[in-house]
Structures are given as structure tokens and as C-alpha cells.
Amino acid sequence: MATSPIVPCLWFDDQAEAAAAFYVAAFPDAHVGAVARYPSSGPNPSGRPPGSVMSVAFTIAGQRFTALDGGPAFTLNPSISFFVYLPTAQEVENLYHALHEGGQVLMPLDAYPWSERYAWLADRYGVSWQLIAAPGVERPTVAPCLMYTGAQHGRAREAVELYGGAFPGSSVEHLEPYAAGEGPEGTLKHASFTLAGQPMVAMDSHLEHGFAFNEGISLQVMCVDQDEVDQYWSALSDGGEEGPCGWLKDRFGLSWQVVPEALGEWMAHPDAAARDRAFAAMLEMGKIDVAALRRALSGN
Secondary structure, eight states: OOOOSEEEEEEESSOHHHHHHHHHHHSSSOEEEEEEEOOSSSOOTTOOOTTSEEEEEEEETTEEEEEEEOOTTOOOOTTEEEEEEESSHHHHHHHHHHHOTTSEEEEEEEEETTEEEEEEEEOTTSOEEEEEEOTTOOSOEEEEEEEEOGGGTTOHHHHHHHHHHHSTTOEEEEEEEOOTTTSSTTOEEEEEEEETTEEEEEEEOOSOOSOOOOTTEEEEEEESSHHHHHHHHHHHHTTSEEOSTTEEEOTTSOEEEEEETTHHHHHTOSOHHHHHHHHHHHHTOSSOOHHHHHHHHHTO
């Protein structure tokens, strides 16, 4: 599978390194990548100590993630969970036992009408996983699952259409509305779709959950150049809210980070002065100016 530009970002207070190590130990095909640190001097809106870990890139089951130490401002919730499609029931059980200790079971490990082995749990760090045996799947696959609830209930179909138009090479594999008596007519029980190679799931939930999308989990869009930054920023912020440092919220309240692919490398640059200049320059931006970040990094 080609590398997708979409990279889920998990917001922690100060647990990014520990969480990344935990996931890499639990999942197959896993490794830790670049570690970026906050500037040793200068502004740092997170309140984290100078020089402390800012982010950790890691990959599990072929899916790229970013773990961010952003301070206590946001917490994770199940409005975004991660489906993990596994080839066998035994692999579901193995991963369940690796993830569930110290966490919370949302739906117990059992046989269900949709799978011989399925479980939904929140791990010790608050990340929610839906583990499912999916015959025909050749290797473990991760798909972010977006739950439209509360004020956003009933908008899953609209979201699938918006995101499909924003990302080239997208497709819709399956749209399953609620049957009579299951939920409000016209809303989606389950949608499977692909955005630029990234498998995704969306669903409406009419139940009262008490949570909604927030910055606790965002989706980074890794862009190859300024044209891509401009394209995704325009498409995703339409009807939403532009934020600082490449962050935005779309019309459904879902948080995105539209950033250059090289940002992680720049923030982990071996020259501390160079990465501090780039970080300071980014703090002045809304939409990312790729050329300006390059200039800051080089000292020009």
C-alpha cells in the first residue's frame, strides 16, 4: 500500500514517548521514527519544559502516527477510534490482551454478527481501538473511525462527500444506513471509504455520549509542496475555522494539521538553533508558508 498523506496525531500531556513505545511493542510491523524537541529557549505555548519531547513519529501495522506532548489542554475520547482489521480471530485476541491492561473495555471481546472476534477498548493512554477479525485481509490494517454525534449527528454522509472531494484518488466502498428501528432514517450506521490511499470509517450515533471531536486526536495532512498546502487548507477549512501553526477545524469540528511532509524532520533537526528558528517562525503562521520555514531553518 502506498504511503498515505494522512497521519493521525495523538495529543498527550507528557506521555508521547511512553505511548509510542507501548504501541510499538503491542503491534506488528512497528517502529519509532523521529523525535522532535521543544526549543531550548524562546516561546513555547504548550508550557512544556525547554528541550523536552514535543513529538514522536511512529508506525504500527504500516500506519504512520504522531504522538504529541502538548500539555494538559486536551484529552482523547472515542469520537475518533481506530479500526484494526486482522486476518484471524487469534490475532484479535493477541492484540486485545496487549492493549487492554490498565484501559477500559467499551465492547467486550466476543463473537458478534459482523465478526467472529471483535472488541472495542480504550487503552491506558485513552486511545480507542476497534479490533476486528476480517477474513480476506492479508495483513493488519488500521483505519481511523470518525463518529458523528451530538451536534454533528446525521452529518457522516456529508463528511464522506466533503473529504472525498478534498483528497484526490478517493473512493467510497460501502455506505450502510440504519435499518428501521435501529436509528434515525437516513443516517449512517457504517461507511467505509478511502482518502488518497488511507482507509477510513465513519458513522452516525444518535446516542448521548458526552464527547465530541477535539484536538485530542487530529489528522495531519503531509504535503509535498506549497500548492498542496494551499489546496488542502482551502478545501478543509471551508465552512470551518482556521487556527495557528497549520491547524484548522473543518465544518464538522474535526481538527486537521496541514503541514509539509518534511516538518517532522525539520523539528528534529540536529542543529538546535536551526530547529528553534523554524519553530519560532511557525508560531507566527496560520496556514503554513513552506518557503518561509525553509528560510528560517537555513538562517536566511
